[in-house]
Amino acid sequence: MQKLIYLDNAATTKTASEVVNEMLPYFTENYGNPSSIYSIGATAKEAVTKVRERIASSLGAKNNEIYFTGGGSESDNWALIATAQTYEAKGKHIITSKIEHHAVLHTCSYLEKQGYEITYVDVDENGIVKLDELEKAIRPDTVLISVMFANNEIGTIQPIKEIGAIAKAHGVLFHTDAVQAYAHVPIDVDEMNIDMLSASGHKFHGPKGIGFLYIRTGIKIRSFIHGGQQERGRRAGTENVTGIVGMGKAVELSFLRMEESAAKQRELRDYLIKRIKEEVPHCRLNGDGVRRLPNNVNYSFQFIEGESLLIMLDMKGICASSGSACTSGSLDPSHVLLAIGLPHEIAHGSLRLTVSEENTIEEMDAVIDAIKEIVDKLRKMSPLYEDFIKKQKK
Numbered sequence: 001m002q003k004l005i006y007l008d009n010a011a012t013t014k015t016a017s018e019v020v021n022e023m024l025p026y027f028t029e030n031y032g033n034p035s036s037i038y039s040i041g042a043t044a045k046e047a048v049t050k051v052r053e054r055i056a057s058s059l060g061a062k063n064n065e066i067y068f069t070g071g072g073s074e075s076d077n078w079a080l081i082a083t084a085q086t087y088e089a090k091g092k093h094i095i096t097s098k099i100e101h102h103a104v105l106h107t108c109s110y111l112e113k114q115g116y117e118i119t120y121v122d123v124d125e126n127g128i129v130k131l132d133e134l135e136k137a138i139r140p141d142t143v144l145i146s147v148m149f150a151n152n153e154i155g156t157i158q159p160i161k162e163i164g165a166i167a168k169a170h171g172v173l174f175h176t177d178a179v180q181a182y183a184h185v186p187i188d189v190d191e192m193n194i195d196m197l198s199a200s201g202h203k204f205h206g207p208k209g210i211g212f213l214y215i216r217t218g219i220k221i222r223s224f225i226h227g228g229q230q231e232r233g234r235r236a237g238t239e240n241v242t243g244i245v246g247m248g249k250a251v252e253l254s255f256l257r258m259e260e261s262a263a264k265q266r267e268l269r270d271y272l273i274k275r276i277k278e279e280v281p282h283c284r285l286n287g288d289g290v291r292r293l294p295n296n297v298n299y300s301f302q303f304i305e306g307e308s309l310l311i312m313l314d315m316k317g318i319c320a321s322s323g324s325a326c327t328s329g330s331l332d333p334s335h336v337l338l339a340i341g342l343p344h345e346i347a348h349g350s351l352r353l354t355v356s357e358e359n360t361i362e363e364m365d366a367v368i369d370a371i372k373e374i375v376d377k378l379r380k381m382s383p384l385y386e387d388f389i390k391k392q393k394k
């Protein structure tokens, strides 16, 4: 069997074996319900408490500000919908950016149908939110600003501290979708004036279906799941103990090796960026050169379809992702690539490679060879490319 080269760590990551090992006893022995009073229940409860403390301290937050959820999408839905509903008396206006994840954007469209008003702030050509536009968009009836910490497609890291300061100065709440950033880059909720923050376990080598929402003390947003008294009555449902324990281990591992792991990823990222730029003609790097996640490479190749490139990479055992979303049933190019100003035809020819510290330079070499060969092959079949070459010869 061909060896798999996994370069789609922004979509999900491999669950670390230490994480799996940490989870196993909570299936087999300590399976008690944390709400029960007998000892296996208490053991589970203790484990959940420890993870809550670990996550709180990783953010400079308090234990009772961390609420476990079913992942990033649920956290985003909760933050937006509950804030909108709770603060309706103040106003029905929310500000976000054009490059958010669909967990935020589709929640915003849902809110628009419910009578709320959303302003979608522009980004510059590197995908950085325009701060002056953001500040100008604030109105007396604005209740929330929601801007993602780092973008999942192009890896751009936003000026979160500055956005937090603007929100604070105007008395508006600030939520950030930090699903791509948490456990990858340092975050301090006080220093950055973050009021709410979403994160997800499976984006940092933890299990899927578990995440959390940080909610600053004093913010009285409504509960999202109604039922029992779990999560101080704000998110009902028996705790996903195995998921929480697994996510806790993943947090521990990520924070222990954050710098080392980021340095390794940066090395692989920069190697890919440099060699592709030098060896594949008519390509363009998307996203910011500096303010960028350590794991993210996003290139557009002229005259080709990203989907064809992905399929041919898959035949070589390489897992990557494209900017267009054909696979998810839509032919539209990525809203993020359009927002940074790419024309449709260029946005269609995009490829996202997201590395982890487990990848190697040898794998990068194999991927670069594959990209060169496939891009060349696809261009030879492209009438657009043929025209372009003819025009160049004249």
Ligand SMILES: *Cc1c(COP(=O)(O)O)cnc(C)c1O
Residues within 6 Å of the ligand: 010, 011, 070, 071, 072, 073, 074, 076, 101, 103, 148, 150, 151, 152, 177, 178, 179, 180, 200, 201, 202, 203, 209, 211
């Ligand atoms: C993956 C992702 C989400 C969704 O998280 P899930 O845990 O898969 O629901 C939300 N926002 C961003 C930026 C993401 O990358």
